[in-house]
Amino acid sequence: MHPIQAPDETWRRPAPPPALALVQDFVNTNDAEDPYNDLLRTPDLLKAWLVDRELIREDDVVSQHDVIRARTVREGLRELAARNNGGGSDPGAVAALNQLAADIPLSASFRTGGEWELTPGEPGVTGALGSILARVVAAMDAGLWSRVKTCRRDTCRWLFYDHSRNRSGTWCSMAVCGNRTKAETYRRRHVARGPA
Numbered sequence: 212m213h214p215i216q217a218p219d220e221t222w223r224r225p226a227p228p229p230a231l232a233l234v235q236d237f238v239n240t241n242d243a244e245d246p247y248n249d250l251l252r253t254p255d256l257l258k259a260w261l262v263d264r265e266l267i268r269e270d271d272v273v274s275q276h277d278v279i280r281a282r283t284v285r286e287g288l289r290e291l292a293a294r295n296n297g298g299g300s301d302p303g304a305v306a307a308l309n310q311l312a313a314d315i316p317l318s319a320s321f322r323t324g325g326e327w328e329l330t331p332g333e334p335g336v337t338g339a340l341g342s343i344l345a346r347v348v349a350a351m352d353a354g355l356w357s358r359v360k361t362c363r364r365d366t367c368r369w370l371f372y373d374h375s376r377n378r379s380g381t382w383c384s385m386a387v388c389g390n391r392t393k394a395e396t397y398r399r400r401h402v403a404r405g406p407a
C-alpha cells in the first residue's frame with residue numbers, strides 16, 4: 212500500500228528528473244516580492260551558484276553582463292512556464308530569451324536507438340546557460356515541460372512541477388498560495404459588493 216500523501220506535499224517535491232530540477236532551482240533564485248533576495252544579483256553570487264552546481268569552473272570569469280544574461284534566461288523561462296499555467300503576459304521576456312539563445316552554441320550528437328544529446332559548445336557562463344536551455348529542450352521533447360508551471364499568485368511566481376494526475380495544479384502550494392488567492396478573491400468580491 213502506498214502512503215497517503217496530500218497533493219500539496221507531492222507538488223512541493225522538485226521535478227523528478229534531476230536535469231529539470233536544476234532548471235526549477237535556477238528560476239527560483241529570486242523572490243518576486245523582494246528584489247534584494249536574489250541569488251544571482253552580483254557576478255560573485257552568480258559564480259557561486261554555477262560553481263556549486265558544477266556548471267562552471269572555479270577559475271571561470273563571471274561579469275556583470277553575465278548577470279544580465281542569466282536573469283534574461285531566468286525570466287524568459289518563468290514566462291514560458293507561466294504559459295503552461297494559463298498565464299503569461301510578457302512576450303518581451305521570451306523575445307529577449309530567444310535573442311540571447313541565438314548566441315549560445317549547442318551541439319547535437321546522436322546514438323543508435325534514437326537517443327540524442329545537446330551539449331554546450333562553449334565553456335564558462337555561456338556553456339552553463341546552454342546547459343540550462345538544453346535541459347529545457349530535452350524536457351519539452353520528453354513531454355515533461357508542460358508540467359513545469361509558474362505559480363499563478365502574482366506575488367509568488369515560483370516555478371513548481373505539477374505532479375497531479377490531470378495536470379490541474381495552479382499554485383506552487385495549495386496551503387500557501389492557493390488558500391491566500393482564494394481569500395483575496397473572496398475579499399475583493401465582498402468589497403465590490405459593498406455592505407449589505
Ligand SMILES: [Zn+2]
Pocket residue numbers: 362363364367368369382383384388
Ligand atoms: Zn506560489
